Amino acid sequence: MRSVYLDHAATTPLHPEVSSLMGEFMREIFGNPSSLHSFGREARKWMEEARQKVANLIGASAEEIVFTSGGTEADNLAILGVALSRSEKGRHIITSSIEHHAVLDTCKFLAKKGFEVTFLPVDRYGIIDPDDVRKAIRKDTILITIMHANNEIGTIEPIEEIGKIARDHGIIFHTDAVQTAGKIPVDVNTLNVDLLSLSAHKIYGPKGVGALYVRKGVRLEPILHGGGQERKYRSGTENTIGIVGFGKAAEIAARDLDQEFSRTKRLRDKLIRGIFEKIPDVRLNGHLKQRLPHNANFSFFGVEGESLILSLDLQGIAASSGSACSSRSLQPSHVLAALGLPYEWIHGSVRMTLGRTNTESDIDYVLEVLPDIVARLRSFSPLARKLQA
Amino acid sequence: MRSVYLDHAATTPLHPEVSSLMGEFMREIFGNPSSLHSFGREARKWMEEARQKVANLIGASAEEIVFTSGGTEADNLAILGVALSRSEKGRHIITSSIEHHAVLDTCKFLAKKGFEVTFLPVDRYGIIDPDDVRKAIRKDTILITIMHANNEIGTIEPIEEIGKIARDHGIIFHTDAVQTAGKIPVDVNTLNVDLLSLSAHKIYGPKGVGALYVRKGVRLEPILHGGGQERKYRSGTENTIGIVGFGKAAEIAARDLDQEFSRTKRLRDKLIRGIFEKIPDVRLNGHLKQRLPHNANFSFFGVEGESLILSLDLQGIAASSGSACSSRSLQPSHVLAALGLPYEWIHGSVRMTLGRTNTESDIDYVLEVLPDIVARLRSFSPLARKLQA
Amino acid sequence: MYSEKVMAHFRNPQNVGEIPDASGVGEVGNVICGDILRVYIKVRDNVLEDVKFMTFGCAAAVASGSMTTVLAKGRTIEEALQITKKTVAEALGGLPPHKRHCSNLAADALRKAIEDWKHKEARTVS
Amino acid sequence: MYSEKVMAHFRNPQNVGEIPDASGVGEVGNVICGDILRVYIKVRDNVLEDVKFMTFGCAAAVASGSMTTVLAKGRTIEEALQITKKTVAEALGGLPPHKRHCSNLAADALRKAIEDWKHKEARTVS
Numbered sequence A, B: 001m002r003s004v005y006l007d008h009a010a011t012t013p014l015h016p017e018v019s020s021l022m023g024e025f026m027r028e029i030f031g032n033p034s035s036l037h038s039f040g041r042e043a044r045k046w047m048e049e050a051r052q053k054v055a056n057l058i059g060a061s062a063e064e065i066v067f068t069s070g071g072t073e074a075d076n077l078a079i080l081g082v083a084l085s086r087s088e089k090g091r092h093i094i095t096s097s098i099e100h101h102a103v104l105d106t107c108k109f110l111a112k113k114g115f116e117v118t119f120l121p122v123d124r125y126g127i128i129d130p131d132d133v134r135k136a137i138r139k140d141t142i143l144i145t146i147m148h149a150n151n152e153i154g155t156i157e158p159i160e161e162i163g164k165i166a167r168d169h170g171i172i173f174h175t176d177a178v179q180t181a182g183k184i185p186v187d188v189n190t191l192n193v194d195l196l197s198l199s200a201h202k203i204y205g206p207k208g209v210g211a212l213y214v215r216k217g218v219r220l221e222p223i224l225h226g227g228g229q230e231r232k233y234r235s236g237t238e239n240t241i242g243i244v245g246f247g248k249a250a251e252i253a254a255r256d257l258d259q260e261f262s263r264t265k266r267l268r269d270k271l272i273r274g275i276f277e278k279i280p281d282v283r284l285n286g287h288l289k290q291r292l293p294h295n296a297n298f299s300f301f302g303v304e305g306e307s308l309i310l311s312l313d314l315q316g317i318a319a320s321s322g323s324a325c326s327s328r329s330l331q332p333s334h335v336l337a338a339l340g341l342p343y344e345w346i347h348g349s350v351r352m353t354l355g356r357t358n359t360e361s362d363i364d365y366v367l368e369v370l371p372d373i374v375a376r377l378r379s380f381s382p383l384a385r386k387l388q389a
Numbered sequence C, D: 001m002y003s004e005k006v007m008a009h010f011r012n013p014q015n016v017g018e019i020p021d022a023s024g025v026g027e028v029g030n031v032i033c034g035d036i037l038r039v040y041i042k043v044r045d046n047v048l049e050d051v052k053f054m055t056f057g058c059a060a061a062v063a064s065g066s067m068t069t070v071l072a073k074g075r076t077i078e079e080a081l082q083i084t085k086k087t088v089a090e091a092l093g094g095l096p097p098h099k100r101h102c103s104n105l106a107a108d109a110l111r112k113a114i115e116d117w118k119h120k121e122a123r124t125v126s
């Protein structure tokens, strides 16, 4: 059977150059980067080269990169790290209602611990109004954390403007760029950010490694205590194999950014056009233009997302859904809910995210298979009948 | 030049079976274990197999294993997780003064946040007296955390007894078994522990992956917030490549435990005998019998540790030291200090930890090279002169 | 995640559709939690001559709808009332823990359909 | 971590040892922080005819001791007093940040040795 992977926002396969470098490294180098001897120094050298490459991807300098165990830890470190180090100055945090759970749940944790959190709304395309940020600022605001682009609907936020507002008010600004770095240009100086989260596995690097950019001069308490690695920002023996892979992935992502941007965008637009032509009662969630090039997010009325995902899976197509049933928590997507989407549409959402693995014929295949799947599921859906009535 | 690695307690090379499995996995499987589709399910299957293997190593069941980014995070999760979930019940924690920094610094962090921590002393061999634990217990004690064996001097603690005391008092008991699992028998039921930390890279697995054993029924708040992976104990996309490697490493460690125990112990004993025969003014730190089979820790009077390590390195021998100069914090080993060792001896300490890479002739080489190095460094040491005078 | 049997019923659900002249209809679930399941029954001489279902729901919902109709069809009302969520889950070779409650709705819908029929019967008789 | 020059001086330190009939001796550091460095000088006609050092210390301490003696030997007292920690660190091609303070003790020890000599001189003269 054909196999079409349309879930690149969930994770990506290793780029062949990444896996081959990781393979070479893991067979030859094993020292602990903290060790004084040659084994340790050699491992450190590789790690520092990777750090430089990751820095290059976002216009930072190497000393500003703190390696973490992934995007989730980077988000936690940014938010808890600022909260721990600035709680004397204030206890108010501003974020949005469409952040990834790594940001959202960390903010909610702080809210239970005596912090106050403002969750800004979004418009029906998922865009945050910088004016709302400005209005939410208080004397005791210590942190603004707004994602660069949303992982479900691909909407790109006005980070540059929000960053300016934060800077004008002397408030630390964090952005979660897990979905944007390597996909659209990301420059920490253009974006006016102090902290920025990255994750390797979204850019054809390994899972379980990420980084937090920490602008020179910004203070942060660690959240993992111990040996004082990563200039005391993050204790724990470093995931050297993963870091080396991350470095290579960052290098390749920077190199191929323009080309992959156009390629995935063209395929994505073809997919959207095709679906609208072939399937009735469908909507595209998110913004039409201010959107990641590889993201498409549809809702098919009357169809439940998990059923759709599994039906696609039976045809070899991998996608994801914001339906409650597709998540272990049985909560439907908070992002789609924040757009004001009715539950019927939320539960019928399907995210298709394109990437390096996809070709033109992948899209043709999806357009061939999907209409029948939707029709079949609608054939026994009490909701779909309602719409027809 | 000859290359002899005697720093297996710092980290180990990947076992060839581990690197080959990781290589295979990373080229073929890339799904996100949280994804519903076949790519995700396949990744999850590999991950769950690894979980079973890790559980087997310590006599646990798979559902009791929470994968983390390493031993440091496992220690932090155990201590902070209990502190967060039980702070209403009490705020007193008992630990020892020779814990790894991942435990020690986490306890110190809590001490700054309003918890009270008792740091138990050790005798001159590094052994904790279970009676001291019993006496330290208060009404508001919520956690006892004592390491299974020390990473510097290899002393094995009476965990089984301490575990019984903790259980009798209904107090949660954590042990850091990072240095023991795979080296000596570790069974969570025999040891009477509720929480137990593991790290893959000490047993010929990859760096950046570890696990916390959480006994069924023990509640723990997470320290990383987000997508709710690892049954909500630990959010963040899983380090699948690392986890697969960890599983294999655990399997091999269990399989070869007896054989490696005897082999490294024999070589280690030869090393100790040889050094005592050939070098004057030396002491062995730690306990003679209650000791990890592969650990030797010497102090050479009048010689500074970092100089010794670098001199050994120039001869291709990798070892480590508890001297202040060998650490970035410029603090001498708190473990050797806790033994009551004078500073002269602390700064002159060298840890040699054996493992799979070592052969008989490695030991011969060290015994050939080391006496001259010590003699040379002593030749211009003002302290050594003092001793001779 | 799902057992072989669940996937078989999901791939090829039995007795889907409506019964236009149903003796009773039962619906459970709601659009907020994302699973809606409706069961139609046709009763003759105290026997479920026909049972059909419609669902907006996940694979577990589809499979439990399918399995419930299979189990109920041809049974007497009394027999059909013995069918519980547990019966259905077991017949499906088990359901993932987090799916046991909200997606395994069909037994409840069947009971509601039977109640609906009883209700109508009572009215007809009286 | 260390520069080539530091490692060269560590591998092959210059002017190690004692000067039995030294004109002055200076010692800095202590056993708690783990670096002790002692400098011996032999002064004739206001010139450091010989300079030697002993150390219990890390590679940075050994190298800075060695480099300091190299820089000082043959210099006048005034010239030798110009030698600072900074001079030594630069001559060594830099030292790691955390090693700059406690391990780069030799310039201070040299200064102490010169003071010791001056002190003795003063006593001899008076």
Ligand SMILES: Cc1ncc(COP(=O)(O)O)c(C=O)c1O
Pocket: A009, A069, A070, A071, A072, A073, A075, A100, A102, A147, A149, A150, A151, A176, A178, A179, A199, A200, A201, A208, A209, A210, B235, B236, B237
């Ligand atoms: C926007 C965003 N933030 C954070 C994360 C978490 O990163 P990681 O998967 O590396 O833990 C993800 C991906 O899961 C993401 O899409």
Ligand SMILES: Cc1ncc(COP(=O)(O)O)c(C=O)c1O
Pocket: A235, A236, A237, B009, B069, B070, B071, B072, B073, B075, B100, B102, B147, B149, B150, B151, B176, B178, B179, B199, B200, B201, B208, B209, B210
């Ligand atoms: C006893 C002990 N605990 C914890 C750790 C930390 O584990 P990791 O290196 O995986 O962070 C180590 C090793 O560094 C250790 O030896």
